[in-house]
Amino acid sequence: MTSLPQGSSSRKLGLVIDLDTCVGCHACVVSCKEWNTGGYGSALSDQDPYGADVSGAWLNRVHTFEVIPEGGEVIGEAGEARIVHFPKSCLHCEDAPCVTVCPTGASYKRAEDGIVLVDEDKCIGCGLCAWACAYGAREMDLAAGVMKKCTLCVDRIYNDTFEEVDRVPACVRTCPANARHFGDLGDPHSDVSKLVAERGGFDLMPEQGNRPVNKYLPPRPRTALAGAAALKPGQPEEESTEGATGFLRWLDVALDRI
Amino acid sequence: MHPAYSVIFFTVVSGMGYGLAFFLGIGLLDPATMAAKAAYLSALGMIGAGLISSTFHLKNPHRAWRAFSQWRSSWLSREGVMAILTFIPLTTNAALCVLFDIQSLPLGIAGTVGAAITVYSTAMIYASLRTVDAWHTRLTPACYLAFAALGGTLWTLFFDLLSTGSNALQLSLLSGAAIAGALALKLQWRARVHLQVPNSTPETATGLGHIGAVRLLERPHVNDNYLTREMGFRIARKHAAKLFRLHLIMAYLLPIIMVTLVLVGLTFAGFSAWYAVSAGLSLVFHTIGMFVERWLFFAEARHAVMNYYGG
Numbered sequence: 140m141t142s143l144p145q146g147s148s149s150r151k152l153g154l155v156i157d158l159d160t161c162v163g164c165h166a167c168v169v170s171c172k173e174w175n176t177g178g179y180g181s182a183l184s185d186q187d188p189y190g191a192d193v194s195g196a197w198l199n200r201v202h203t204f205e206v207i208p209e210g211g212e213v214i215g216e217a218g219e220a221r222i223v224h225f226p227k228s229c230l231h232c233e234d235a236p237c238v239t240v241c242p243t244g245a246s247y248k249r250a251e252d253g254i255v256l257v258d259e260d261k262c263i264g265c266g267l268c269a270w271a272c273a274y275g276a277r278e279m280d281l282a283a284g285v286m287k288k289c290t291l292c293v294d295r296i297y298n299d300t301f302e303e304v305d306r307v308p309a310c311v312r313t314c315p316a317n318a319r320h321f322g323d324l325g326d327p328h329s330d331v332s333k334l335v336a337e338r339g340g341f342d343l344m345p346e347q348g349n350r351p352v353n354k355y356l357p358p359r360p361r362t363a364l365a366g367a368a369a370l371k372p373g374q375p376e377e378e379s380t381e382g383a384t385g386f387l388r389w390l391d392v393a394l395d396r397i
Numbered sequence: 398m399h400p401a402y403s404v405i406f407f408t409v410v411s412g413m414g415y416g417l418a419f420f421l422g423i424g425l426l427d428p429a430t431m432a433a434k435a436a437y438l439s440a441l442g443m444i445g446a447g448l449i450s451s452t453f454h455l456k457n458p459h460r461a462w463r464a465f466s467q468w469r470s471s472w473l474s475r476e477g478v479m480a481i482l483t484f485i486p487l488t489t490n491a492a493l494c495v496l497f498d499i500q501s502l503p504l505g506i507a508g509t510v511g512a513a514i515t516v517y518s519t520a521m522i523y524a525s526l527r528t529v530d531a532w533h534t535r536l537t538p539a540c541y542l543a544f545a546a547l548g549g550t551l552w553t554l555f556f557d558l559l560s561t562g563s564n565a566l567q568l569s570l571l572s573g574a575a576i577a578g579a580l581a582l583k584l585q586w587r588a589r590v591h592l593q594v595p596n597s598t599p600e601t602a603t604g605l606g607h608i609g610a611v612r613l614l615e616r617p618h619v620n621d622n623y624l625t626r627e628m629g630f631r632i633a634r635k636h637a638a639k640l641f642r643l644h645l646i647m648a649y650l651l652p653i654i655m656v657t658l659v660l661v662g663l664t665f666a667g668f669s670a671w672y673a674v675s676a677g678l679s680l681v682f683h684t685i686g687m688f689v690e691r692w693l694f695f696a697e698a699r700h701a702v703m704n705y706y707g708g
């Protein structure tokens with residue numbers, strides 16, 4: 140049934156993604172593909188995998204943006220522009236338009252935890268759900284002809300044969316920068332909800348009216364390199380070389396000379 | 398948006414078929430004439446060909462029957478259900494007309510209403526998408542209905558002229574009105590597209606607008622993917638403007654000239670079956686014009702996801 144669940148439970152499982160700590164390494168992208176090509180539903184195929192025009196279905200992708208403050212200068216590292224790596228996967232929207240447009244009932248939102256899934260045996264591959272999603276979270280698998288999307292690793296998070304630490308989505312488990320957090324955003328006392336409250340987590344494209352469950356944490360304010368240089372005289376404690384002895388003392392002096 | 402030929406063919410051809418079915422249903426052609434029989438078969442042919450072509454763009458067409466199940470929420474499903482429901486009175490009346498030279502008015506009305514709802518459902522598939530600013534307006538179904546009505550009157554006029562021309566005068570006046578109506582709606586639709594401020598921007602898409610202006614630095618990977626192929630189609634504005642002029646000439650200007658010729662002939666020289674040539678030409682021009690319109694409808698539309706892909 141592609142009508143959205145009514146009076147559903149208050150559980151809203153989802154991700155919180157920290158744009159401050161993401162280093163753009165794409166580890167989550169790869170581990171997502173690795174887990175999901177052998178997990179839920181058909182494999183995630185690639186077309187022309189070893190050729191020049193390789194492309195395929197991925198459920199999680201990292202985009203990279205440049206943000207330029209008003210009047211900010213763009214001069215490489217010294218300018219005010221800043222780079223923000225931006226991982227993006229399905230946001231498991233509360234008002235998921237991808238679900239309601241589906242003509243077959245293949246797309247659905249689970250009442251018990253809010254996860255949005257595709258029943259691949261029902262999908263006709265019309266692609267309308269991908270048109271309805273503003274976030275580019277759905278990609279057609281061209282080999283199987285069915286729509287693929289993030290399952291929130293539904294086959295990991297409830298898997299009792301896994302150790303507790305592994306019962307999280309593959310991307311969360313993999314992230315070396317700890318930029319991805321998983322939990323129940325419907326529970327105001329959960330760790331993820333507290334994190335969102337503390338750091339001012341926000342929705343993507345609120346104007347689209349989808350009420351995404353996943354939240355993003357903004358990058359923390361930073362000092363531009365130019366500003367940091369001006370700090371020189373009163374250098375922070377840990378940058379001072381006073382008191383270095385032996386080899387380190389020699390190194391300090393040698394480096395100062397260069 | 399990527400202009401898929403199967404969908405363009407489907408929406409244009411079945412739209413005209415439903416338009417013709419609309420006017421057949423209210424009994425504008427005499428069911429005893431050969432022309433009426435040909436008209437019924439043409440309507441069914443256009444609708445059928447369109448529906449078959451629409452399945453070409455499915456990746457798993459053998460499960461297409463499942464698409465009738467979600468009419469409660471999905472306009473695509475509603476369209477499928479309405480298409481099947483409309484077939485029932487339409488084919489019954491077509492059989493009555495071909496075999497017994499009669500048609501039933503209640504069935505005809507049912508077919509007429511069904512045809513209108515089907516076209517409306519098709520349009521709502523597009524109009525209901527919040528992700529495509531250009532489509533997300535009441536004007537989209539208004540245009541689709543106006544185009545179906547226009548195609549329908551031109552076809553009905555053509556078949557009427559092939560037989561006795563008993564309604565030719567009214568039908569050519571109606572065609573003129575339909576041309577004017579469709580033109581007015583389409584111009585309004587397009588003016589809205591050009592005045593529009595995008596609902597979503599790279600700033601809202603990333604939520605980083607509070608820091609400054611956001612610009613894509615790098616896509617997730619260098620090649621195209623399903624999303625950029627499907628949603629990232631772009632057409633140069635100067636070509637779009639040229640194609641739109643072509644649409645105006647083919648879909649409205651040439652047809653109105655042809656219809657006026659018929660009208661002048663009918664008024665000053667009486668009926669002649671030769672006028673059907675003029676009406677036929679108006680259909681040829683109009684159909685080409687509609688293919689151009691539908692191609693642009695997709696090619697010019699920008700999808701919100703392109704905020705993540707720098708397009």
Ligand code: SF4
Binds near residue numbers: 229255276277288
């Ligand atoms: S992010 Fe896209 S695919 Fe996921 S629930 Fe929202 S609209 Fe649907």
Ligand code: SF4
Binds near residue numbers: 240241242243246
């Ligand atoms: S592609 Fe599959 S899941 Fe998406 S709308 Fe079509 S049938 Fe539903």
